[in-house]
Amino acid sequence: MNVHTNGNYPIAPLLFDSESEFYVDEPIYDPDIHLQLTEPEFVVLLDSFKHVPKAPQLNKSASPTGQSQLAYTGPFRVLSDEGYRVLHSILQREMAYRISDVRHPAKIRFGAYRSKWLQEFNRCPRIAEHLSRITGDVQIMPTTLQSNYSHTNLGYAGFDRVDQFHRDSVPYVLILLACDMTETIGGELQLIERSPDEAFRLIEQYGGKVPKEFIRTIDYLGTNSCVFMQGSQIVHGVTNVESCKEPRITVVNSYMPTNPFVDDLTRYDTFRKEKTAPLEFAMHKIWRAGAQMFDLGSGKHPWPTPEQVVERLNKSIEELEHCRDLLLEKTTDRIGFYDEKTKKMSFFETAPTAFKVEDE
Ligand SMILES: O=C(O)CCC(=O)C(=O)O
């Protein structure tokens, strides 16, 4: 029985939170007006971190486990000037919702519980198509974790690292630079072009101060430019802002493969202290198990043996059992991050707290 990718299975529905204020005074998301999709000038492949003008266009994932060949892209654009203007005005409003946690001194999450525009921007099929073409081998769709829609990192001068060294808890991310960094010192997005194990070994060996020769600094083209990366496969972090004219702001939209049979790289542990996590993560696993069963139930594979049918059924059952055990904390999928203050790997043990304005 061939494994089918599943572009047809519907995306999980949007969630609404009665405790969140939902703002209705926003422009309506219009991809004809708000998008201006351009191509990156180069992409970097996971295979030896080779730079190529374009990822080879393959008809299936380059990796047997279903991950893409793509490590990260050069800078390109997703939003038009008008789209950026709308995003920027939403972000101004969202500043009232800044929070902090052990990994980030300042960030904004849950924006898509307050904004229709952010919902549509994250779920826009034109963007997902564009990014899928850039990978050359994997079809992607928005993450099921709505709290991750347009996760926003904020970097203020004099604070700790904007983000500690980590691997992402979602498979793919689109990162958009939503500020002017021309007069900023620091706040660099740094990747370690090594396997994740090797990268964390280097980070521990050097206490977080990894020598330049191992680091690749991502050069955003400027305000409103983006990079797309398989952040689950590459260890990366953002240095502290030493000085700046305006805070560093990056908006991160998350994606996952449409193929529900690919190894699942979406993590529960990172989000488990947030009130949205149990339902969002269950919806994620329900989506995967559902899409897997939909494939078997589609009638496209005559005639599997009983063992083949049971193998497929077991895959969906295991997916749900794993979800149950994660939610009950009988097991964990934690990956953690390197905390430069304590000089060791650290995990999310507490919920985020409100950002203290006097810290700014
Ligand atoms: O802010 C950036 O440049 C990268 C952020 C990041 O790695 C993340 O939010 O996971």
Ligand SMILES: [Fe+2]
């Ligand atoms: Fe990241």
